[in-house]
Amino acid sequence: MPKKRSGGGLTSTQQAAKFLGVSVLAGAVMAGIALPAAGALGLAAKGSVESFDELPANLKTPPLSQRTTILDADGGQLATVYSRDRTVVGLKDISSYMQKAIVAIEDSRFYQHGAIDLKGVLRALNKNAQSGEVSEGASTLTQQYVKNVFVEEAGDDPTKVAQATQQTLGRKINELKHAIQVEEELGKKKILENYLNITFFGQQAYGVEAAAQRYFSKSAKKLNLQESALLAGIVQSPSRYDPVNDETEATKRRNTVLQRMAEVGDISQAEAAKAMKQPLGLKVSKPNNGCITAVQGASFFCKYVERVFLSDPVFGKSREERAKTWNQGGLTIRTTLDPQAQNSVEESLKDHVNKSDKVAAATTLVEPGTGKIVGMGQSKPYGYGKNETEYNYSVDAAYGGSNFGFPTGSTFKPFVAAAALEEGRPATQDYSSPYEMEYPSPVQTCDSSPWTNRRGEKLENETESEVGPYRLKEAMAKSVNTYFVQMISDIGLCPVVNVTDKLHVRQGNGDKIPETPAIALGSIGLSPLTMASAYAAFASRGMYCTPVAIESITQKVGDKRKSLEVPKSTCSRAMSEKTADTVNTLLRGVVDSGTGQQAGLTDRESAGKTGTTDERKNAWFVGYTPNMSGAVWVGSATQKVEMKNITIGGVYHPLVYGGQVPGPIWKDAMAGALEGKSTESFNLVNIPNPDEDRDDGDGNGNGNGNGNGNGNGNNDGDNGDEGATDGGTGGDTFPSPTFSIPEGFFQGNGNGNGGRD
Incomplete structure (x- = not known):
């Protein structure tokens, strides 16, 4: 037995038949077009109940796209990302004024009719006939909802959007079929809730919650009478009634809604009159969309997270499937980014390199043993203007970086x-x-x-x-x-x-x-993330862990949340503990007394290596402590600038070396990132040196500084090789502690300790 509805006691098929038989012109009204009689008769002949039932039976109602929130490791918000700014809320979280206002102005007989309002059709037909043009439509709120679903499904595809909104009778009939089905399956309250969550309110705001936040900086639940009337009035034409750009038109439209609410008995005439006298009371919140708005200088990290999501099969078998989930949104992504480490990275970069400099710098910090990326930044801000870039110099090309990385x-x-x-x-x-x-x-x-x-x-x-x-x-x-x-x-x-x-x-x-x-x-060209992750294996005594940026993800679908699987770091042995410990001992020597002295930390053990390429187009320092690894690159993103006679961060450099510019950036970034963190030690090994002038045990030896001036290094507890390396360098051969010298030359400081850039 066909299912019956309260709207006239007709089945969906009977409603369709009655509608199609009301008038050929009525069909034209509902399509929003004027049709010649002959053509209309042809359509009417096809518009039998039988042909109507041949239309698709299932209305697809995809989860509404919502904003995605990206958080740091402590739960602080980094950015919101969305294709459509929307936050889905239940009817209980929408002001009753708002519910009444939208029904009054868009479909005042919503609770009396079925999916199709035959009285509304006739009313519109009569008005349009009198005016000689299509001046009034007769779409019910349910029909509008169905149309919005089609538009939502179309996404950003212009062809699909055009198909979903084309003014043809065929599309309108298809829309009606689905509207009838929706009425039978969802009921009035759910339709109203869905409509208020899907419809566009202008200013990039989709759904009533986003609109309330955009125009009044409050939740939809707290909207008052006049605010609700304003938002309800925008729906008919978001551009025409945009209160931000045309307050006069928006006020007129708001008052029209208030008057209509009084006419249908939702409010008294006195309440309407009082509300009409109120100012719009806008408290506009600007759209805050995309990684470009990320706090803590984390725009590039934010984009890296997005690219990881779009490329990792754990989020979907195909890129199209992953992109659909990303654009659908409603995600809360907690990342590995440590706010303390990230702030330290940003401050260090700002202190040493200006965004207007001819060269750029990038820094990435990772946690040994876990692969967590805790800091990522660069001197050129994210953007599209002068001295800005979309390229993330810290990562590989597949994640938004340089095509080939940078020679190390x-x-x-x-x-x-x-x-x-x-x-x-x-x-x-x-x-x-x-x-x-x-x-x-x-x-x-x-x-x-x-x-x-x-x-x-x-x-x-x-x-x-x-x-x-x-x-x-x-x-x-x-x-x-x-x-x-x-x-x-x-x-x-x-x-x-x-x-x-x-x-x-x-x-x-x-x-x-x-x-x-x-x-x-x-x-060869490598990325700072690659280098920091590889050196982290030395710090963790030979265990390499793949870098990860995402801790957890939940997704809101409707009014429920579900957890998504996320990629985990996989750790594997890359070398023996003995090899890693030996490398740590070697690289500690680089920082203590070799080319990386300007990067040495004062309060904890560190190790690292400098690097400078031919023609000085790239300079690096990659180093680590037992609990943090970091890589700093400074150079020409285009590989066209030679760092000779160059000013970086307001400091002039005749020649740039890895220990001289990247080293101090690394030192400051690491010092701030590790402040308050545990101080750990390497498992160092004894590297014997049988040279007769380097007796093992007393730590005494001769250090040769630039070929002249012997100094006696005393490093109790270390072997003779360590003592010799720490030896004096001939006093005042190079009196300036910041003088730029080639890698391999000693820099004397007069106190018996040799420095080398």
């Missing part, structure tokens, strides 16, 4: 050392390390064809005074190029590639590390 210089050398140690080479390994040499050839690769130096390519050290033989510890502290090329030719390229694979070191475009000896000198 000598910061790649620890990977070569780790590979050699894993191959069984001792920490005392020495090589002749001449000032200049040809790349050794052939060098074994992972396949059967070795690398050969067919063009006789050469390399050299930073200065002519850098002449071996050197052992590993001193070569790392001085960053001796020829030493590490000899090392990579000794052990072969495959062990190095194996280590970098385990550390997930990939080029910025996603390609694997090429098998060529030049990788020892950092010739």
Whole structure:
């Protein structure tokens, strides 16, 4: 037996038949168009009950798109992101004034008729006939809701939007069919609730809650009479009745709504008159949409989170599926970003690099043992104007970064050392390390064809005074190029590639590390996130953890919330504990007495490596403590600016080195990020040095500073090698503590402790 409705006691089919038989012109009215009689008769002939029942039976009502909120690790809001600014609320959270106002002005007989208001059709037909044009429609609130659903489904596809809103009788009939079904399935209260949540109120506000916040900075539940009337009046034409841009028109429309509410008995005439005298009372909140509005300088991190969501299969099998979930919104994403660390990153960058500088800087901090990204920032703000950029210099191209990353210089050398140690080479390994040499050839690769130096390519050290033989510890502290090329030719390229694979070191475009000896000198482009994550494995004694940015996600669907699965960090052993501990000992020497002294932390143990590339287009410092790892890159994003005779952050530099500009940025960022955090120690190893002038045990030795001036370094408890490295450097050879000197030259300070950039 057909189901009956209270609206006239007719079944949906009977309502459809009666509607289609009322008048050919009525159909034209409902379509919002004028049709010639002949054409209308043709449509009427097709508009039988039988053909109507052939229309699709199921109305798709997708979850309404809502805003997504991105939070930091402490729950503080970083940004809101949405394709449509909407917050879905239940009818109980919408002012009764608002409910009455929208019904009064849009469909005053809403509770008396079914999906189709036949009296309304006839009224509109009569008025349009009198005026000679289509001046009034007869869509019920239910029909408007159905139309909005079609528009919502269309999303931002202009073709689909046009199809959902085209003024044709065929579309109108299809809309009516679904309106009838909705009336039968949902009922009046749910239809009203859905309508108030889906409809557009102008100023990028979808749904009544977003509209209440936009125009009055309050919730929909707290809207008073005149505020409700204003919002209800906007719906008919959001641009025409926009109170922000045309207060006069908006006031007239509001008063029209108030008068209509009085006419239908929702309020008294006296209440309407009193409300009409009130000012609009706007308290506008500007739209706050997108990562560009993120606080704490976290715009780039915010975009990284979005790209992770759109690329990770855990959020959907296809990119289209993931994008649909993202655009649907309603997500609350708690991230790994630590507000203390992020603020420290931003402050450090601002203190050392200006956004108007010819070069840029980027810093990323990660937590060893968990892979959590706790800080990410850069000197060029996110945006589209001058001295702004959309590129995230901290990440790979797939996540919004540079196409190939940035050449890392000598910061790649620890990977070569780790590979050699894993191959069984001792920490005392020495090589002749001449000032200049040809790349050794052939060098074994992972396949059967070795690398050969067919063009006789050469390399050299930073200065002519850098002449071996050197052992590993001193070569790392001085960053001796020829030493590490000899090392990579000794052990072969495959062990190095194996280590970098385990550390997930990939080029910025996603390609694997090429098998060529030049990788020892950092010739390939990597991202700061890649470097910080790889060095974190040294800090965690050989355990590499994939970087993660998302802690948890919940999604609001209707009035309920559900938890979504999120990608987890996967940790695996990249090298033995002994190898990691040895590298930590080597890199602590770089910070204590080598090229990275300007990055050394005063209150906790740290280790790291400097890097400067050919023509000084890139300078790096990558370092870590036992509980935090960070990478700083400074350079030319276009790789066209040479950092010679250049001013960065208001400071002039004849030449830029990794320890000189990136080092202090790293130091300040890490110091602030770690303030109040636990102080932990490395598991250092004893690296013996059999040289006769470096007796193991008393820590005494000779340090040679720029070729002249001997100093006696006393480092109780350390071996003789440590004491020699800490030795004096000849007093006042370079009197200025900020003088720019090449990597490998000592910087004397007159107190027996040598510094090296």
